[in-house]
Amino acid sequence: MAFQWAKSYLPGSLYGRAALILLVPILALQLVVSIVFIQRHYEGVTEQMSRNVALELRYILQIVNAAGSVDAANAEFAQLAEPLAFELALPAELPALDRIGSLDLSGRAMVETLRAEFPAARRFDLSINRQVWVWIETDHGILSAMFDRRRVSASNPHQLLVLMVFVGLFLALISIVFLRNQLRPIRRLARASEAFGKGRVVEYRxxxxxxxxxxxxxxxxxxxxxxxxxxxxxxxxxxxxxxxxxxxxxxxxxxxxxxxxxxxxxxxxxxxxxxxxxxxxxxxxxxxxxDDPAEVDATALVRGVVEKFAASGASVRLVSGQDNQRVTLRPVAVSRALENLIGNAVRYAGMCEVSVISSDRALRVSVEDDGPGIPQDQRSDALKPFVRLDAARNQNRGSGVGLGLAIAHDIARRHGGVLELQDSERLGGLKADLVLAR
Ligand SMILES: Nc1ncnc2c1ncn2[C@@H]1O[C@H](COP(=O)(O)OP(=O)(O)OP(=O)(O)O)[C@@H](O)[C@H]1O
Ligand SMILES: [Mg+2]
The missing domain is CATH 1.10.287.130 (Signal transduction histidine kinase, dimerisation/phosphotransfer (DHp) domain)
Known part of the structure; x- marks a missing residue:
């Protein structure tokens, strides 16, 4: 599948996925709106307003050029500057460089428009807050003009963006709360079925x-x-x-x-x-x-069964097992399954070693012996009720009915586990693993 690789990056839980489904469109929408807004509206508005300023500047230039001298031009300014809201000075010194912040998008748009509409403008300085300085070439030397930045840019254009982000966050938060409530029943159902799979009945509505x-x-x-x-x-x-x-x-x-x-x-x-x-x-x-499920110390339970066999003279030992492994299980049933497995080992072999391994998902009790074992192809048969394997193996071994392994298997399954039959690498006989889900 083409998107297989993406799966490992996506959240696994339903909650995470639903949140993603919810958030991605919101974020995408905000991104698109922001870009369109900045480009079209923000810059477009700046451009339009700049064009108006250019007209006024052109008018001022015309007046200056028409005046007979620098003094005459200055005299005209007294009348012009006030109504047009410009600060004008003639003659002025032409700065060497423009000063426009590189992140000042609307500033750049404005300067570009002014340059195109009003070629006499030579230099710009936007470094002072809220002031735009322009140096203009006139017939009487360089004229410096200053006007309020607010005349050319949309006021508080970021407000819409800020509002959008906050409303977006707020809505996302509300939906996440709702989502959580919707997912809770699914999680409870999952918990109830998982528990039932392990043979426990928890209350569920x-x-x-x-x-x-x-x-x-x-x-x-x-x-x-x-x-x-x-x-x-x-x-x-x-x-x-x-x-x-x-x-x-x-x-x-x-x-x-x-x-x-x-x-x-x-x-x-x-x-x-x-x-x-x-x-x-x-x-x-x-x-x-x-037998009701109870939380017990698994190793102690196994040790109890092993000691019962050892006391009757059988060669059975508990070789490994951590203390205090709290596991919820049906103690009588599990003891019974173990008795069957150890009983088999004692009956069909000489020596038996038991070990308890627990992980956070399962408890594994291994019963190994040094007997003849069970060939691979007969293992699934051996688990069936009333099945006893070849007579030679069972000679003089006392008469069983062929229920021991079937019962142990059944008990394992009722605990959400399995009974695994393998070759024992350590002792050479059978290794029967009773695996119980935790
Ligand atoms: N540890 C073992 N080593 C070798 N063969 C075994 C071992 N455990 C079981 N078997 C074989 O598997 C068969 C089925 O075992 P199972 O415990 O179900 O019945 P059983 O021991 O014959 O009778 P029961 O346990 O009901 O008294 C046995 O007859 C035996 O042939
Ligand atoms: Mg048996």
Whole structure:
């Protein structure tokens, strides 16, 4: 795109862009008006008035030239100077140079006009405030004439410009205040959706312009639908788990009656596995629904889980993590996700190292082990519920149901994050990163 480069110079926020859209036309208008005004009006008016002065000067020159002598000319001045408002002196000394300020635009315009209209004018001096001095060549020598500068320039021409700038600033200020009010509802909507993406529900009421309010209501509808779905899922999970428990207990009881039978013993083990699975389900559903987001010290939470494993004799260590990382999360759910990850490491590998890295956007808890890892092409499968990878890997490793990674992934997503599976460079096994948005 041709304008791609310009993008990096433009403000990114809606507020900045809107302010720009507002200010650029105002500034452009002021610039154009100022230029046109200075050129046309300011200089044009000066030119016209200068032409009148030139006529008067021509008349004075004619009188001087018609007079018989310098004294006669001076005698005429007594009558002329007063009504024409000139100060005249004859003879006078011709200065060597003109004195006109380089920024004196109207002065330059005036001198140019006078020179064109009245060639007898030889020198000009505008250096004295409000006075214009002209030296004129006459038949009786050099005549100096002085008149009021106000006769040739528009009075207070800058007033319009000053007024324009101040009115422009004032209007811009008012629009910026209004703009801010218009943008507030958009920002609030953004904040509410961002929080919801991280699994937090903040209070939000649609407000502002019709379009913003429509987006807000759509967001609220979406939020309540998702909440309802989660609630339904939780209820279904716990309902099914709960209802299955009763027949399972009966089954277990029945099988335990058949003492000594080898088949029955295997079946009993299966039933116990199923019971554990149901417990998992039930616990997950319950944790999920009871757990409210809270601000906790993330490293302390991770340390708690690690210490629980270490206490039971597993080789699990917390290798890095800054203290006092306040993060808002669902503590029970996150502990559960970590337990699943560390549990896997303990089950499928020998040693496990945990580290906590936090940035201002995310919290990353890495669980690394020295086991066989999970091949790249099986990683996305491993995250699915009830998926257990090749049997060889799992031999004699206790019987899981294939829910651990799925649950951890789910919890990460409900915190606006992900569960990433990678190769552990340090230990050679699996590196499971639980990433949570802050
Ligand atoms: N740290 C690991 N090293 C090697 N393989 C792993 C590791 N973690 C998980 N896996 C593989 O991924 C599969 C899925 O793991 P997941 O935790 O979801 O289920 P599970 O451990 O088999 O059962 P559950 O956790 O429900 O008791 C496991 O069966 C195992 O093959
Ligand atoms: Mg597991």
């Amino acid at each position: 649609p407000a502002g312009a019709i379009e913003v309010r429509a987006a807000g209501s759509a967001f609220l509808d979406m939020r309540s639908r998702i909440e309802r779905q989660i609630e339904q899922r939780t209820m279904m999970l716990s309902g099914v788990s709960h209802d299955l428990r009763t027949p399972l207990t009966r089954l277990k009881l029945g099988l335990s009656m058949a003492d000594g039978d080898e088949d029955a013993e295997a079946l009993l083990k299966d039933v116990e596995d199923m019971e554990r699975l149901l417990d998992e389900f039930l616990a997950f559903a319950r944790d999920d629904s009871l």
